[in-house]
Amino acid sequence: MTCTFDILARDPRTAARNGRLNTAHGIVETPVFMPVGTQATVKCMTPEELHELKAQIILGNTYHLVIRPGAGLIAKAGGLHKFMSWDGPILTDSGGYQVFSLAKLRKISKDGVEFQSHVDGATLFLGPCESIAAQVALGSDIAMAFDECPHWPCDREYACSSLELTVEWAARCREQKLADGQLLFGIVQGSVYPELRERGARELVAIGFDGYAIGGVSVGEPPAEMVRQVEMTVPFLPPDKPRYLMGVGTPPQILDMIACGVDMMDCVLPTRVARNGTIFTTSGTYSIRNAQFQDDFGPLEEGCECYACRRFTRAYIRHLCKANEILGLRLMTWHNLHLYLSTLRRAREAIAAGRFEEFRREFASAYTEGIGVDESV
């Protein structure tokens, strides 16, 4: 197979790099932000709108899709791309995270996890074999190894045995037959322990994957702890494979992680908080619900070229938001995704121009956390 991942440019002052990832449904230019399409839909958005926003690749959640509507139905539909009418690349996570965070846990064995669905309480089993089989049925372009994602904090002993299980499961995933052209990424765990993170990375590299994710972050730890876990892992990941940091983050965090050598990120943040009225801008976040916007007839963000900003005012979108109108959710989601995706575009341009650190610092200094980002939906 042709080279999956090419490095196109390296920033002179940071570990940031531009890459090109070849997938069965097209090329992804990295660094990239992946909108999350949990239940076979990026909430509120049509595929055409995602293309208009220049989203290159989206994420689907295997756990949710296995529970509803079921991998079998989606396979019957011809795979997830056909089911949801998205013809671009799709990355599916393995279900490992949700099994440990959402499901009512029954029991962990060497073969996987028996659990009760959070939707209807049905007893299900998900392990490396079942997860890969589901992702094959879904037909994603990038599948993720089934891992155990420990909570934070967790003691070293638990982190160690959890890592061992994750590595064993990763090896089992690697043995499974994938769909044509489907890539497989491993997930490095190890919690906050440097030697475990190093060990996890080395052992996954020894198995050999198409890319490497850093998991077990954004699970409640302080931001600085998240960064440390990335810094203690990346040096042990091969430079010629993509690095995927799962579940991160705010725009400044994303730029910081790119500077660390991360190529891919996903996060529900822009879409989830949009539905609560929190607007992302290059200056930071704010809540459209704030009274000061009641008669503000400017756009969500001055100078933004997204559909919401070209056509509608803060006053109107605030009205929609307070009136619980679906169009409001659409417009805020649209804008937030535009902010994220355009920021990543600018990041790639800055890397190509050899000025990423300057871009990152300018962005960070202009960006202020706003009136309390409410992430609890």
Next chain:
Amino acid sequence: MTCTFDILARDPRTAARNGRLNTAHGIVETPVFMPVGTQATVKCMTPEELHELKAQIILGNTYHLVIRPGAGLIAKAGGLHKFMSWDGPILTDSGGYQVFSLAKLRKISKDGVEFQSHVDGATLFLGPCESIAAQVALGSDIAMAFDECPHWPCDREYACSSLELTVEWAARCREQKLADGQLLFGIVQGSVYPELRERGARELVAIGFDGYAIGGVSVGEPPAEMVRQVEMTVPFLPPDKPRYLMGVGTPPQILDMIACGVDMMDCVLPTRVARNGTIFTTSGTYSIRNAQFQDDFGPLEEGCECYACRRFTRAYIRHLCKANEILGLRLMTWHNLHLYLSTLRRAREAIAAGRFEEFRREFASAYTEGIGVDESV
């Protein structure tokens, strides 16, 4: 001013007619169905999508808009068209219906109704003067007279005094200064009493309006009773002015009412039941939630050319619906509006071809009420 309403064609066998209504924001070809945009948005839809669906005119609810976000704010935005970015014609109702159905009623006087907002309990007053002033501030193309809409059933004595108040308020509305180019329609009440309906029509015509609505229907009466009220009213409405039947109906009902000489109708039905998973088709309605559609990879309606049917399957939309996903609400709303608007287009074509009765009968015989239309949202 040029002629507001031209009759372009009369069906030879029914009272149906094609018309052209000139408004400040464009021409409306009648008979027409008006999607309802209660809170300055047709739920789920952007203005572009409404144009794509060839919606000619939409309805805004004065009561809701006065309460939130307020007529003053909308005026400050430049009017409702600018506020919601819809550049086509808008009809605003007067608030009369909601005041009597939604608000916690305080008291009726000769000048209007003092009531408590259903949103925040604030004490408000709405009468002919306030209603027209609000509609002027909103800047709609067609304003409605402020009326009293009696419940069904109501005794003759109540219907009579209610009608007298409605006619007096209509006269007061007529005296108000309207916005440039704004039309004003009167609303005929009279409940189920033929002599009251006749009296209401004659007295409104004597005052003189740009169009005449039949109100007080679709308030719980049996469908046959609704038809009777229309039949007892239309003969007394001038043939050269548009007739607007408020709050009606299913597609077959709409065609029946066109045959009676009705030119304009609005109803929340297609959009409201869409959000419950009820799909309108030329064969009738059905619920997408039904298990038989779980693996049905055909469109919502075979042969339908709407976006939802061209791009997505029943199985997927059913999944979205059961997963409470907003994209599902969008697609079902889209399809139902397309069904309604395309049916009206076909009606106009049939009238122009002199075969409306044939079209109406064919449509009715193909149409079967489906698996229980759930109108309770």
